Amino acid sequence: MNLREKLLIDNRRVMEINDFLMNPDNRLINDVLEIIDKYGGVDEINRRAKEARRIDNLLAKLEKVNPSYVKDIEWLIEQRDKGTYITIDEYRRRVLGEKAEDMDFKEDYAVTLEISACQYFPFFMTEAKQALEKKELMPGRYIRVRNMKEQEKDGDLLAMTAAMQAIGASWCETLDTKGTDGSNIHLGGPETITGYFGGVGEPNDYPLRWLDEFLYYNTNYGVKQVLNVNPGTILVGYMLHKLGVDVEFKISVY
Known part of the structure; x- marks a missing residue:
């Protein structure tokens, strides 16, 4: 056996994974499918x-929540057009x-300018005007880590989503079910890095809460890309993609 062949995954191991996923008594898969069904399939x-x-x-x-933001979006569209x-x-x-x-620019290595984090729509408009x-x-590209319920209430979520569509930018939201609400005992202490990078300490039900929260904002506000900070939500994100949900996610830390 040459060195490369040592990387080969034995078919028996693949079958074990498939057996796990196809098991009708698999609680995780059943719960994931139930939440997907909750939003209509x-x-x-x-x-x-x-x-x-x-x-x-x-x-x-947005007109019903924060009409002043509508004028900002209309201004942005006008400048674009x-x-x-x-x-x-x-x-x-x-x-x-x-x-x-006379310079030859290597477009294959183009740089994407990113603002991380862009928490408030008025800040975005200041940047647009500047x-x-x-x-x-x-x-x-814009990364956002503001509380979702808070920005849903004041119209920032609607405004930022509309602005991203207007200028053709990509953006990423950070859901509230990221474990920083006190549920992850490792965050805020000496083991913080373990909690952030490995997701260690994240309660087992949080990936399901994350899924429910994502599908809520996805179906009501069109949020497509969200931040993943632990193995559980990454696994569920892969499952969503495999099942056919049009989702994108950014694996990072919070």
Whole structure:
């Protein structure tokens, strides 16, 4: 046996995993499927999420919660449609001068500008106006770790989701069921790194709470990408993807 062959996964081990997943008495799988069924099944979840993510639907909801934010989104769309923001080529010429015309840029290694974390919509609008005024590049990715219920109540969640659709950016939300509510005994003490990086100490029911919370915001607000901070939610996230739910997640720490 050569060295590479030692990496081969024995078919017997694969069968053991499949037997585990297909076992009708598997409590985890049964609970996951039950929560998915609660939201209407895979196809209905994807349909509702797509509808919820439409700008017109987001703005209609936002009008009832925080009308001033609607005007901000409309302004953002107007600037986008007018092409008032600086382009990549224009930015290169602004920074490098005439030599930019003769330079060969490796687009395969393009950098994504990210703001982490962008907690409040007014801050995002300040950034959008500054980028326009100072001819700066507008970031194309935003990480958010604000309390979900709080931003749902004041309209920030609706506004940020609409803004992301308007400018074509990607964004990631952090759900409230991340274990920092006192449930994970390792967080906040000497073993904090263990709790953050390994998810050790996360109660067994939290991945299911996380799934329920994600599907709520997915089907009602179109949230597609969320932060995963422990093995349980990562496993459930993979299951969602395998089952056909249009989900993305960022494996990170909180």
